Amino acid sequence: MKKLRVGIIGAGRITIMHLGSIDYMKDEAELVCICDIIKERANEVAEKYHCRAYYDYVEMLEKEQLDVVHVCTPHYLHIPMVTACIEKGVAVITEKPMGINYEESLKAVELAEKKGVLFGVIFQCRYNDSSILVKQAFESGALGKLKGVVSTLTWSRPDDYYLQSDWKGTWDKEGGGVIIDQVIHSLDLANWIIAEEIESVAASMANRGHEIVKVEDTAEGMIRYKNGIKYNFYCTNNYVFDEPIEIKFFAEKGKALLTYDYAVIQYNDGRVERVETKAPAVVYGGGKEYWGVMHAKQIEQFYHSVQGKEELQISGREALKTQRIVNAIYDSAKSGKIIKF
Ligand SMILES: NC(=O)c1ccc[n+]([C@@H]2O[C@H](COP(=O)([O-])OP(=O)(O)OC[C@H]3O[C@@H](n4cnc5c(N)ncnc54)[C@H](O)[C@@H]3O)[C@@H](O)[C@H]2O)c1
Incomplete structure (x- = not known):
């Protein structure tokens, strides 16, 4: 099966958990790009993981043919970014919380369901x-x-x-x-x-x-x-x-x-x-104890849902x-x- 082409938006503290998880899934997925408005952060990840750096997520979504996007940004940006991915037909998994308020979150869920695009939310525990x-x-x-x-x-x-x-x-x-x-x-x-x-x-x-x-x-x-x-x-x-x-x-x-x-x-x-x-046998390269170790397991489940092998859980x-x-x-x-x- 063709590897899933993955992009990440946000290269801050939590991103190591996503990078470790993508590496854990390396037989099924590859990181092709990372975006952060802080150029050094995007560049550092791009250099280490041999992928392209972007500083504008709209441009990244335009230029890349992605199967999956991970959203790892501040809370108020989750729904706009998730919505942009759904509009493009790209499966998207965002860090918790899905949004700042219920109504905007509900709208994104309805849009994803209407368009038949997978939308997942990290609750790794x-x-x-x-x-x-x-x-x-x-x-x-x-x-x-x-x-x-x-x-x-x-x-x-x-x-x-x-x-x-x-x-x-x-x-x-x-x-x-x-x-x-x-x-x-x-x-x-x-x-x-x-x-x-x-x-x-x-x-x-x-x-x-x-x-x-x-x-x-x-x-x-x-x-x-x-x-x-x-x-x-x-x-x-x-x-x-x-x-x-x-x-x-x-x-x-x-x-x-x-x-x-x-x-x-x-x-x-x-x-x-x-x-x-x-x-699981995954190397996150840091992270806080209270983040736990299960990002890789949830991301594996998400990828398997994108590949049509399993029903999406969260x-x-x-x-x-x-x-x-x-x-x-x-x-x-x-x-x-x-x-x-
Ligand atoms: N699941 C967990 O246990 C867990 C633990 C920690 C954090 N988180 C979540 O992860 C998310 C990120 O938290 P963090 O601690 O990594 O924050 P952070 O501030 O360290 O990182 C956020 C990154 O997003 C970037 N960013 C901001 N605006 C952007 C834009 N328009 N385009 C691209 N990049 C942009 C910032 O420059 C920064 O590098 C939050 O939702 C947080 O709640 C989850």
């Missing part, structure tokens, strides 16, 4: 062995009926972190703080595993520890499901280091604890199941569920109201 163990324990009925869920995220994003970026910590370019950027992974995992319809979202948020940015660094809230389950969450970027996230599931036949790469299930009959995520339509939760949390926290679904 779903591919951790730990996440899969807990998901399957509910799907198989082993844990029985789910009763309640709670999650915590206590990380550190000091002022320095925001000083290094011209878009992080801004309402217009990032779309918020700890909710849209960090806890989004926990919300996505918990909601995917709960797999029920949401009734309402109630939340509050504050900036308690940051002078130089105005977005929230702390939030808590509750997602109420139509079947009565309550999922409570707490998150803050004011801790001293990035503690592994925790998501706890309490069920009829036992309880499960999920961190990013580790899960333990204790059944009421005394059995205990544990798993630690094993990394489509734009699927990712919209998480986008809707994120935006409902902001709406509730800003208005003080419960947001009904």
